């Protein structure tokens with residue numbers, strides 16, 4: 001998956017000022033400053049920035065391995081270096097290397113969050129950065145906001161050697177997907193799984209088993225993957241506002257097109273290869289399972 005790096009990710013990083021050797025994540029809207037060369041995203045070091053951008057305010061973002069990253073807003077700036085431009089986030093997942101794509105995507109989520117917490121939603125005062133943690137604090141009423149993360153589930157519904165596959169309605173993404181949806185207030189994750197499967201396909205499920213999670217920073221989400229089994233009728237009633245199609249596919253009917261990016265893709269590929277864990281009875285107990293897939297080339 002896109003966040004599987006051979007580097008330590010440390011988001012407790014706090015150094016106040018960047019040096020010339022630090023990587024700068026500078027955004028205009030959802031687009032990051034950088035170069036794209038032969039399918040590779042190159043993010044600029046501070047020493048490579050145009051002079052007009054050196055004075056932009058920025059904040060410490062995180063460290064990947066030994067490299068430090070800072071995030072800032074370059075809304076009014078024009079990159080005046082040859083080949084440098086703003087790369088939209090929708091292009092990130094088609095680019096490499098994974099470290100740059102991960103950094104640009106996490107940075108964009110942080111940038112979006114800082115931009116949407118400029119003012120207190122309770123009293124209207126300008127918000128400030130907390131001195132002690134990654135949070136925005138209102139100096140007037142004390143409201144404290146942490147980075148926005150929306151929990152969501154990805155659900156692989158199996159029926160012996162068949163897997164339930166879907167396609168989203170009205171989106172550019174046209175590959176097969178799994179049932180997916182956001183957690184709602186007051187639900188357990190297991191409730192979310194059962195509700196989303198029922199709403200999108202009219203099916204009932206049993207033997208839910210947690211697989212693993214993925215920080216889907218493109219939409220400020222934390223995805224949690226579940227395996228479960230069909231219970232009762234296999235007749236699908238499609239929720240047409242969410243899905244354009246849903247159907248049962250045997251292993252040999254599932255296309256092999258895993259791109260190495262998403263949890264959804266990994267779960268579909270595991271099932272296609274016959275490596276999905278066999279459901280156990282009475283297995284509502286969450287359990288972390290290592291990926292059974294080999295190394296993925298992106």
Ligand SMILES: [Zn+2]
Nearest residue numbers: 120123138141
């Ligand atoms: Zn306030």
